[in-house]
Amino acid sequence: MKVRTPLSAAAREPDEGGRYGVYGGRYAPETLMAPLEELSRAWDRLRRKRTFQRRLNHLLEHYVGRPTPLYFAERLTEHLAGARVYLKREDLLHTGAHKINNALGQVLLAKEMGKTRIIAETGAGQHGVATATAAALLGLDCVVYMGEEDMRRQRLNVYRMKLLGAEVAPVDAGSQTLKDAINEAFRDWVASFADTHYVLGTVTGPEPYPRMVRQFHSVIGSEARRQLRRLAGTPDPDVAVACVGGGSNAMGLFSAFLDRPDVLLVGVEAGGRGPGLGDHAARFSGGTLGVLHGARTLVLQDEEGQVVGTHSVSAGLDYPAVGPEHVFLHEHGQIEFTSATDQEAIEGFHLLSATEGILPALESAHAIAEVTRRAPEMEPDQVILVNLSGRGDKDVESVLEYDAK
Amino acid sequence: MSPQRKRRSDGAITAAFSRRSRGKRSAFIPFLVAGDPSLEATPDLLRALVAGGADVIELGVAFSDPIADGPTIQRGSHRALAAGSSLSAVLGIVERHREELGVPIVLFTYYNPVHARGVETFADQAAGSGVDGVLCVDLPPDEGLRELQPALEDRGVDSIYLIAATSTRERIDRAAGASNGFVYYTARSDVTGEREDLIPTLAREVKRVRRRVRLPVAVGFGISTPRQVEEVAKVAHGVVVGSALVRLIEEDAAEPDLAARLERRVRELTAPLRD
Numbered sequence: 001m002k003v004r005t006p007l008s009a010a011a012r013e014p015d016e017g018g019r020y021g022v023y024g025g026r027y028a029p030e031t032l033m034a035p036l037e038e039l040s041r042a043w044d045r046l047r048r049k050r051t052f053q054r055r056l057n058h059l060l061e062h063y064v065g066r067p068t069p070l071y072f073a074e075r076l077t078e079h080l081a082g083a084r085v086y087l088k089r090e091d092l093l094h095t096g097a098h099k100i101n102n103a104l105g106q107v108l109l110a111k112e113m114g115k116t117r118i119i120a121e122t123g124a125g126q127h128g129v130a131t132a133t134a135a136a137l138l139g140l141d142c143v144v145y146m147g148e149e150d151m152r153r154q155r156l157n158v159y160r161m162k163l164l165g166a167e168v169a170p171v172d173a174g175s176q177t178l179k180d181a182i183n184e185a186f187r188d189w190v191a192s193f194a195d196t197h198y199v200l201g202t203v204t205g206p207e208p209y210p211r212m213v214r215q216f217h218s219v220i221g222s223e224a225r226r227q228l229r230r231l232a233g234t235p236d237p238d239v240a241v242a243c244v245g246g247g248s249n250a251m252g253l254f255s256a257f258l259d260r261p262d263v264l265l266v267g268v269e270a271g272g273r274g275p276g277l278g279d280h281a282a283r284f285s286g287g288t289l290g291v292l293h294g295a296r297t298l299v300l301q302d303e304e305g306q307v308v309g310t311h312s313v314s315a316g317l318d319y320p321a322v323g324p325e326h327v328f329l330h331e332h333g334q335i336e337f338t339s340a341t342d343q344e345a346i347e348g349f350h351l352l353s354a355t356e357g358i359l360p361a362l363e364s365a366h367a368i369a370e371v372t373r374r375a376p377e378m379e380p381d382q383v384i385l386v387n388l389s390g391r392g393d394k395d396v397e398s399v400l401e402y403d404a405k
Numbered sequence: 406m407s408p409q410r411k412r413r414s415d416g417a418i419t420a421a422f423s424r425r426s427r428g429k430r431s432a433f434i435p436f437l438v439a440g441d442p443s444l445e446a447t448p449d450l451l452r453a454l455v456a457g458g459a460d461v462i463e464l465g466v467a468f469s470d471p472i473a474d475g476p477t478i479q480r481g482s483h484r485a486l487a488a489g490s491s492l493s494a495v496l497g498i499v500e501r502h503r504e505e506l507g508v509p510i511v512l513f514t515y516y517n518p519v520h521a522r523g524v525e526t527f528a529d530q531a532a533g534s535g536v537d538g539v540l541c542v543d544l545p546p547d548e549g550l551r552e553l554q555p556a557l558e559d560r561g562v563d564s565i566y567l568i569a570a571t572s573t574r575e576r577i578d579r580a581a582g583a584s585n586g587f588v589y590y591t592a593r594s595d596v597t598g599e600r601e602d603l604i605p606t607l608a609r610e611v612k613r614v615r616r617r618v619r620l621p622v623a624v625g626f627g628i629s630t631p632r633q634v635e636e637v638a639k640v641a642h643g644v645v646v647g648s649a650l651v652r653l654i655e656e657d658a659a660e661p662d663l664a665a666r667l668e669r670r671v672r673e674l675t676a677p678l679r680d
Contacts, residue, residue, distance in 0.1 A: 017547065027516060027543045029473040030567035031591065033576060173479055179470060186472040193571075291517045291543070292470060304491040305521030307469040 001238075002261045004333055012258060014325075018207020021331065023324035026206040027291045032186070035193035040208040042113050047215060056108055063137065064094045064104060066219065070227035075355040076371075083239070083378035085371055086232065087358070087388045088224045088253065095130045097361060097390030098217060098249045103130035103199055105216035107138055110197030117141040117196040121185040123150055123178030123245075124315035124363075125157025126390060127201035132166035134199075142166040145184040147176035150315055157394060175309050178319050182293050202246025203323035206294030210325055217252025224385060225256045237385035239264045239374060243366040244337070245281070245316050247323035249389035258334060266374075267326060268366045270312035271339035277302070281310040283322045284330065284337035290321070297324040313342035313402060314362035314395070340369035346402055348372060349392060361390030362398060416563050417509040417537045418586035421460045422621040422642060431638035432460035433675045434623055436513060436647035438481040439464050439498055440490025442658040448502050449664040450654070455506050457671025458678065462506070463540070463645065466495050466514035473515075473542045475627075481651040484658075492518040492527075496534045503535035511538040511565060511586075519553065528556035538563035538586050546583040554583065567591055568614055568622075581618040587643060590614050592626030611640045635677035646674055 018024045028036055046052045060066040069092065073085040090098040107118055118135045121144070122128030128144040135142035144161055148170045151158050161168050174180040182200075189198040203210045203217075229235040240257055242250035244267040257263040272280030280286065283298040290299030292307060300320040301307050312318040329335045340348070348368035353359050360368055367386050375384055392399075425432045435454045439447050454462055465478070467485035474482065492514070499510055512531065519527045519541060531539060539557055541549060546566050554564045563586035568577050570592055581588055592607055607626070615622055623643030628634060637644045650667065657666050 025548055026545070027548055028545065029542050029569075030545055030576070030580065031473070031569040031571055033545050033547070034569070034571040034573060037573075173483075174469065183470050183472045187475070190473070288521070291520050293472070294543070296520075299517070301517070301521060303521065304493060305468075305518035306486065306491070307517070 003264045004261060006259045006261050007332055007334060009259065014207070014211055018210065020325045020328035023296050023327045024207065024210055025296050026294060027296065028206045028294045029190065031190045032206070035189065036206055036208070042109065043208050043212050046109055046112055052108070052112060056105055059104055059108070060101070060219070064100050065092060067223045067227070068092050070224055070231055072231060073356050076352065077375070079351070079355050080372060080375040082375040082380065083382040083384045084232065084380070085375060086228065086237070086383060086385050088220060088385065090220060090249065090387060090389050091358070091360065091364070091391035095126070095133050096393065097126040097130065098220060098252060099127045099130040099201060100133065101219060101252070102201065102213050102216040102248060103127065104134040106197065106199040106212070107131065107134035107140065110199070111138050111140065113197065115140070115195055115197040117143070117192065118199055119143045119145065119185050119188050119192070119196055120199040120201060121145045121178065121181035122201065123147075123181065123318060124394065125150070125154040125161070126316060126394070128166070128168070129157055129160050129164070131199045131201070132161040132164040135166065136164045143169055143188070145169050145171050145181040145188070147171045147178065147180050149176035150178065150181070153315060153398070154394065178315070179293070179307065186293070202248040203251045203325060204246050204293060204295050204297060204321060210295065210323055213248050214251045214255060214325065217248050218255040220249065220252035220387060221254060221256025224253065228383070228385065232383050234383065236260050236263050237383040238262070238378065239266060240385045241266045241268065241367045241370050241374070242387040243268045243317060243363045243389060244322060244326065245270070245319050245363060247326045249387050251323060251325060253385075253387040254335060258329070265335045266370060267335055267337045268370045269337060269339040270314060270317035270366060271341040271344070272311040272313070273342060278309050279311050280339065281312050281317050281319060282339040283320070285339065287322070292321045295321070295324045297321050298327050313345060313398060314366065316361070316363040317366065338370060340366040342402070344369040346399060349395070349399055358388070359392035359396070360388055361392050362395045364389045365392070416561070416586055418461060418511070418563050421509050422587060425460060426621070426642065430678050431641055432621070432623070432643040433458055433634070433678055434461045434463055434643050434645045435459050435650055435671060436463040436465060436645060437650060437654070438467055438478065438485045439495040440467060440485035440488050441481045441651065441654055442484055443488045444490060444494055444498070446663065447498055450667055451502060451506055453664040453668035454671055455508055457668045458675030459508055459671065461509045461511060461643070463511050463513045463647070464495060464499070466492050466512055466518055468515040468518060471515065475648060477648040477651050477655070480655060492522060496530050496536070499536050500534035509537035510535070511540055512536050513540050514542070516541045516544040524553050524556045528560050528562065531557070532560035532562050536562060538565050540565040540567070540589060542567070546579045550583050565589055570610055574617065577614055577617050581620060584620055587621040587623050588618055589645065590622050590624045590641070592624060607637065608640045631673050631677050634674050638678055
């Protein structure tokens with residue numbers, strides 16, 4: 001059944017300046033323009049180079065653990081008594097989340113560019129751990145910027161990064177969370193790009209990051225499509241669901257279905273404590289057009305254009321802006337956005353743990369929450385595909401705290 | 406606030422630089438974050454800059470996410486926001502004091518506050534308040550020429566772009582071609598600080614830029630002493646001092662004679678530029 005009219009592949013491509021319609025672009029200080037231009041050129045050269053692709057694919061298969069399984073969640077499906085639910089198991093990847101697809105790709109790219117040092121930002125720590133892992137594997141120095149507040153919340157991941165040989169640099173500016181860590185990583189890069197590559201962790205930032213990060217994650221969608229054909233008898237689900245912080249796991253999944261008119265794509269944002277500004281990270285309901293971290297996109301901000309604080313029980317969704325391609329695709333009716341509150345995500349966490357024996361990351365639990373709302377409304381022969389972007393071991397303490405309240 | 410129209414070449418910024426170049430001296434361009442340490446204190450601090458010898462003032466608009474600033478100016482920005490500063494407040498200060506101050510004011514801002522207001526509205530209000538020029542740190546000419554500059558140009562407000570040590574020849578030409586009034590050269594960040602032997606490198610860098618740029622070139626790179634001002638003035642049309650003044654405000658914020666202290670510091674810094 002046709003649910004939308006897909007844009008042509010040409011209409012979906014960003015222009016030379018990295019703009020998806022009026023979104024995206026390269027809003028960066030002049031000091032960063034030369035390194036960004038260098039990065040765009042290097043990426044355009046390497047993404048077409050066979051030896052680079054072979055090396056990356058080899059590592060993805062033998063080191064990271066691709067392809068990840070597609071799993072029919074039978075007991076969850078029975079419980080919800082509606083559409084059949086399939087989970088794309090990115091949680092089973094080395095380091096425990098989809099983030100390693102991009103981190104490894106970028107660190108390999110950096111090595112090809114002759115860089116000897118890697119920097120990254122991290123919120124929950126998953127992207128930091130993935131980047132530290134890739135840097136250790138390829139023998140590069142690594143510094144990960146992390147807000148002091150996040151360091152307190154994610155002590156275990158801080159120690160993991162140190163074990164991997166990375167330096168974790170605390171950021172005490174602003175809200176001491178993800179956006180401040182990104183600010184600090186950019187500042188480092190301004191002075192260090194001659195020998196340093198900045199591994200940005202999601203599909204936002206200045207050109208070429210959105211299209212490069214998307215490409216590294218597009219393997220999620222292409223695998224899922226192939227696996228679904230075998231497992232469910234159709235390559236195309238009726239609905240594909242993913243959580244959206246910056247939007248990298250969602251873009252990775254959705255990229256395989258953008259030309260399929262019969263697949264409804266649903267992104268789930270963090271509804272936090274509720275709809276008040278500062279209480280959530282739902283950019284599509286509470287954000288306005290702005291320019292943050294190099295891209296024009298939806299931003300949670302006040303009338304004076306100051307970026308406001310966000311809240312989510314999941315640190316990985318706790319970010320005031322969203323990838324520009326998501327905004328573009330939403331504007332053209334290609335992706336629907338909804339949100340799940342902290343409470344709903346925690347319920348999703350418990351439900352998947354109890355019915356399937358899988359602890360999802362709190363980020364992914366937002367996608368599960370959407371499935372619990374949607375599946376019962378659908379027919380038993382219909383298919384929901386969910387990106388289980390990460391595992392929940394890192395969140396056990398947060399869930400324990402939440403449940404104690 | 407109604408839009409004023411004036412011809413580009415008559416801009417007060419251009420006039421300030423030509424006055425200086427006739428006297429064979431470099432212009433002194435101090436930077437402050439508006440609203441640091443408080444909105445009430447800002448007019449007095451601006452007067453102190455003028456009394457100390459400012460030729461053009463760079464007035465910083467505080468932003469929540471200042472990715473291009475070092476720790477000193479980040480803290481200044483943070484104090485200003487905590488004190489209630491905003492783009493609206495800054496425009497209000499300029500509107501009330503620009504005439505009395507008598508020197509051109511360049512707003513030094515990130516793009517998002519401007520974008521949030523809408524570029525047309527911003528351009529109207531900037532021109533109406535008497536803002537002479539706008540420098541958006543994260544709006545390179547690639548984006549600025551399409552988005553903001555036409556609106557400013559219509560209203561006679563100058564657009565100033567940055568040139569960095571990393572800018573290629575092509576990028577230098579682009580920034581120089583787009584700028585009005587002057588271009589702001591931010592020197593290599595690994596030469597900032599108190600080193601005394603940086604001038605040969607800096608002179609080479611600035612000459613590389615000056616060869617390609619017809620407009621005056623102002624240079625900033627963490628200049629903090631009169632000696633450095635003197636050295637930079639030998640190669641640049643303008644000398645920008647930012648962090649050193651923001652640090653003074655940070656350290657002396659509680660002093661009742663803060664403005665007098667600032668004026669004294671600016672006088673020391675401009676001493677080498679006087680006849």
